[in-house]
Amino acid sequence: MRSRRPDLAPFVALFIALAFLASACHAPITITTPQGKVIYAANEVAKRIENLQTTVIAAEASKGIPTDVARVLVTFTVESAKVLRVVPQGWQVTVAVAWGEAKKQIPLKYLNDPTIQVAVLAVDTVLAVWLPVTTGGGL
Amino acid sequence: MNPLILALIKGILIPELVAYIQKRQAEGKPITEAELAAEFDARITRIVATGETWLAEHPA
Secondary structure, three states, rough: OOOOOOOOHHHHHHHHHHHHHHHHOOOOOOOOHHHHHHHHHHHHHHHHHHHHHHHHHHHHHHHOOOOHHHHHHHHHHHHHHHHHOOOOOOOOOHHHHHHHHHHHOOOOHOOEEEEEEHHHHHHHHHHHHHOOHHHEEEO | OOOOHHHHHHHHHHHHHHHHHHHHHHHHHHHHHHHHHHHHHHHHHHHHHHHHHHHHHHHO
C-alpha cells in the first residue's frame, strides 16, 4: 500500500537550491574590502540575469515563448544590468521592483513554461537572497 | 520524477554545485578584486549589448 505521506521532494529540492544559492552570499576569502564585496554581490545577481537573458532569447527563437513575452524579459535584463553598473551598492530595491513589474506583464503559463521556468526561479531566488531584510524581501 | 524537480536539478543544482566545487578548487588561485571587477564589467557590457541588439531586431 502506498504511503499517504505528503510528497516532500519539491520542498527538499527547493531547500537544496536555496542552500547552494545562499552560499553565494559569502564572498571568497580574497575579497576583503567593502567595495569588493559589493561587486561580488552585484556579479552574482548579474550571472542569473545573464542566464535569464540567454534562456529567454533561446526560448523565443525556438518558439517556446511569444516574442512579446521575451521582449518584456529581455528589456528587464538590459535595464537591470544598467542599474547594476551605475549603482552596484544600491541596486536591490530598483531591480526587485522592476522584476516584479516585468513578471506582472507575463501570463503565469509562460513564467511556468519549462523552457524558462528555472531561469525565472533562479532570478527570484538570488534577488530574495540579496534583498535587504528591511525591504521585507517582497518580490 | 516530477519535471519541475528535474528542471531544478539540471538548471540550478548541478550548475551551482559545479560552481561551488570550482570555487573551492580555486582557493589556491584566488581571484583578485581587480579580476572580479573586470569580470563584472564584462558581464554587464555583454548583457546590455546582447539585449539591445535583440530588442532592435524584435521591435514592438
